[in-house]
Amino acid sequence: MDNSIFTPVALPYAQDALAPVISPETIAFHYGKHLQAYINNLNAALPGSGFEGKELEEIVRTAEGGIFNNAGQVLNHTLYFTQLKPAGAESAPEGALAGAIARDFGSFEAFKAEFQKKGAGLFGSGWVWLASDAEGRLQIVQEVNAGNPVRRGLKPLLTFDVWEHAYYLDYQNRRPDHLAALWQIVDWSVISARYGF
Numbered sequence: 736m737d738n739s740i741f742t743p744v745a746l747p748y749a750q751d752a753l754a755p756v757i758s759p760e761t762i763a764f765h766y767g768k769h770l771q772a773y774i775n776n777l778n779a780a781l782p783g784s785g786f787e788g789k790e791l792e793e794i795v796r797t798a799e800g801g802i803f804n805n806a807g808q809v810l811n812h813t814l815y816f817t818q819l820k821p822a823g824a825e826s827a828p829e830g831a832l833a834g835a836i837a838r839d840f841g842s843f844e845a846f847k848a849e850f851q852k853k854g855a856g857l858f859g860s861g862w863v864w865l866a867s868d869a870e871g872r873l874q875i876v877q878e879v880n881a882g883n884p885v886r887r888g889l890k891p892l893l894t895f896d897v898w899e900h901a902y903y904l905d906y907q908n909r910r911p912d913h914l915a916a917l918w919q920i921v922d923w924s925v926i927s928a929r930y931g932f
């Protein structure tokens with residue numbers, strides 16, 4: 736297999752499992768069309784670029800222009816789709832991550848409020864992130880367009896996509912309502928594993 740060819744990450748749930756927070760129609764477009772287009776664009780741009788055969792994260796950290804934009808969106812959507820779980824009982828951080836959230840934001844509720852505020856307040860298209868530094872200290876980072884905290888030397892843990900394509904079919908202009916609902920489908924065991932402390 737050619738390692739320079741990227742493919743969409745497998746969804747760890749059925750396409751209708753996130754409803755009513757995210758409809759199967761949104762997944763069909765967001766995962767099936769938007770993510771696929773970023774992957775196709777990235778694969779088409781790699782030959783002769785000097786980035787062939789490189790790991791995705793290294794491309795995101797070091798590329799510029801169209802290769803950065805498409806690689807960033809592939810990495811961002813991979814992290815986004817694999818952090819979600821079927822709607823149902825809301826999960827919460829545990830262990831070291833729960834302790835770090837309490838230490839760095841005051842409480843889990845205060846963290847969620849600040850995260851939603853920074854997502855709602857991000858002008859235009861982008862992503863709001865929970866990220867960790869090398870010592871495990873947490874921060875909330877706003878990134879426009881295809882931005883990812885790996886560009887700042889931070890480890891990305893959790894992200895909400897605030898591009899309109901992520902929510903417009905289900906929430907139209909109500910981005911804050913979409914962000915508030917997303918907590919119902921965050922799989923905090925995935926976020927803890929990414930944190931790694």
Ligand code: MN
Pocket residue numbers: 765769812896898900901
């Ligand atoms: Mn998206």
